[in-house]
Amino acid sequence: MSQDVQGTVAEGFEGVREEFAAFLAGERDEPGAQLVAYHRGRRVVDLWAGDGLDGDSLTSLFSITKGAAHLVVALLVQDGVLDLDREVAFYWSEFGAEGKDRLTLRELISHQAGLVGVDGGFTTEELADDRVPAERLAGQKPLWEPGTAYGYHAFVIGALTGEVVRRVTGRSVQELYEERLRSPYDLDLYLGLPEELEPRWLPVLPLVPTPEQAERIAAAAAAPDALKGVAFNQHGPQPTDLVAFGNSRLVRALGSTSAGGVGNARGVARMYAAAISTVDGRPPLLTPATAAEFARVHARGTDLVTGETDHFGLGFERPVEQFPFLDPGVFGHSGATGSLGFADPASEVAYACTRRRFAPPSDHGPSAENGRLAQSVLRAAAGV
Known part of the structure; x- marks a missing residue:
C-alpha cells in the first residue's frame, strides 16, 4: 500500500503526523488507517493513509460500537430515566429467571451478569x-454467580443493556x-448503516500472519467451551468469524x-469530543460527575474472559x-x-484511530500502536 500520510494537523500537532507516519512505516502491508483528535472541542488532527481510503471512508468498527451505545445509556442515567442501582428485573421482568433477579443495572453494564453467551451459540443473523x-439471554442460566465477578x-x-433501554423508553x-x-x-458513526452510504x-481485511504471528494466534486461541470461546461465540455450530x-x-x-x-475516525473522535467538550456551540453532553462515574472501575480483579485487570x-x-500514561x-x-x-476529560482530548485490517498479535493488546499515537496527541495538547 501507499504509506503516504494525507490530511492536516493544527499548529503544534506536527509531531502527531510524524508519529503516524512512523507507525505506518513499521507495519507490514498496512492497507489503511485513520487518526483524528479533538482538543477543547476543535479538530486538531485529521490524518489517513491507504490505497482507496480517505478521511471520509467508512469501516466496520466492531466493539468501538459499545462506546456509542453506552454514551446513550450514560445520558439516560444522567437524565434520571435509568437508575444504576435498580435491579435489571425491575425494568425487564423476564430477566430475573435462573437466579438473576438481584443483579443491578450497574452490575450488568460492568459485565458482571455471567451471560457471555447462550447454550448452543448464536448465528450471525441472531447476533445482528x-x-x-x-x-435468549433472559432465560439463560448465568455462567457465574451474577455480581460476584466480571467477564x-x-x-x-449491547443487547442486554439495550433491552433495558427499550423496556423503559419504548x-x-x-x-x-x-x-x-x-x-x-x-x-460519521452509524448504528445501522443506510444503504445509500x-x-x-x-x-474489513484479515491479517495475513507471518509464521511467528500464526503461532502466537494459535497459542492464544481459546477452547470453544471455555469462557472466552463462549464469549466470542466459538462454541456453536456456526463459530463466529470476525472478518x-x-x-x-x-x-x-x-x-x-x-x-x-x-464509521470512521472523524465520527468516533467527534462523538467523544461532544461527550466532554463544547462542540459547535453545544455544551458537553456529560456532566463531569456522569463522566467520572462511567469511567471509574466498578468491578475489580481479573476479567474471567480476557484475563485483563480492572478493565471496565x-x-x-x-x-x-493498557496505557498507564493516560x-x-x-x-x-x-x-x-x-x-x-x-475521551479524556482532564485534557479535553478526544482520540480515534481506526484500521481496516486486523492488527498483528502483541503482548500489549490488539491496539498497542495507539500508545505511541495517543501519547503524541496528549504531548501536543499539553503544549498548546
Whole structure:
C-alpha cells in the first residue's frame, strides 16, 4: 500500500503526523488507517493513509460500537430515566429467571451478569438483531454467580443493556443514538448503516500472519467451551468469524450495539469530543460527575474472559489499564482490528484511530500502536 500520510494537523500537532507516519512505516502491508483528535472541542488532527481510503471512508468498527451505545445509556442515567442501582428485573421482568433477579443495572453494564453467551451459540443473523440475543439471554442460566465477578460480554452487552433501554423508553438504543447524537452532531458513526452510504464503506481485511504471528494466534486461541470461546461465540455450530461478521451487510444494516457499528475516525473522535467538550456551540453532553462515574472501575480483579485487570467502567473500557500514561478519568472502547476511541476529560482530548485490517498479535493488546499515537496527541495538547 501507499504509506503516504494525507490530511492536516493544527499548529503544534506536527509531531502527531510524524508519529503516524512512523507507525505506518513499521507495519507490514498496512492497507489503511485513520487518526483524528479533538482538543477543547476543535479538530486538531485529521490524518489517513491507504490505497482507496480517505478521511471520509467508512469501516466496520466492531466493539468501538459499545462506546456509542453506552454514551446513550450514560445520558439516560444522567437524565434520571435509568437508575444504576435498580435491579435489571425491575425494568425487564423476564430477566430475573435462573437466579438473576438481584443483579443491578450497574452490575450488568460492568459485565458482571455471567451471560457471555447462550447454550448452543448464536448465528450471525441472531447476533445482528439485538432483540434476539436479549430474548435468549433472559432465560439463560448465568455462567457465574451474577455480581460476584466480571467477564467481557463481547457480543451481547449491547443487547442486554439495550433491552433495558427499550423496556423503559419504548425506543431502541439505535433510535436514541440517531436522535440525540448522530444526527445533531452529524457524526460519521452509524448504528445501522443506510444503504445509500454503502459505497463509502470499505471491507474489513484479515491479517495475513507471518509464521511467528500464526503461532502466537494459535497459542492464544481459546477452547470453544471455555469462557472466552463462549464469549466470542466459538462454541456453536456456526463459530463466529470476525472478518465475515464485520463484512456482513445485515450486521451493518441493523447496527448491533455490541459490534455492528460503522464509521470512521472523524465520527468516533467527534462523538467523544461532544461527550466532554463544547462542540459547535453545544455544551458537553456529560456532566463531569456522569463522566467520572462511567469511567471509574466498578468491578475489580481479573476479567474471567480476557484475563485483563480492572478493565471496565460502566459500559466503557478503561484505557489507562493498557496505557498507564493516560489519566484515570479516560473512558472509551477499542475495536477488534486494533482501533481505539476515547475521551479524556482532564485534557479535553478526544482520540480515534481506526484500521481496516486486523492488527498483528502483541503482548500489549490488539491496539498497542495507539500508545505511541495517543501519547503524541496528549504531548501536543499539553503544549498548546
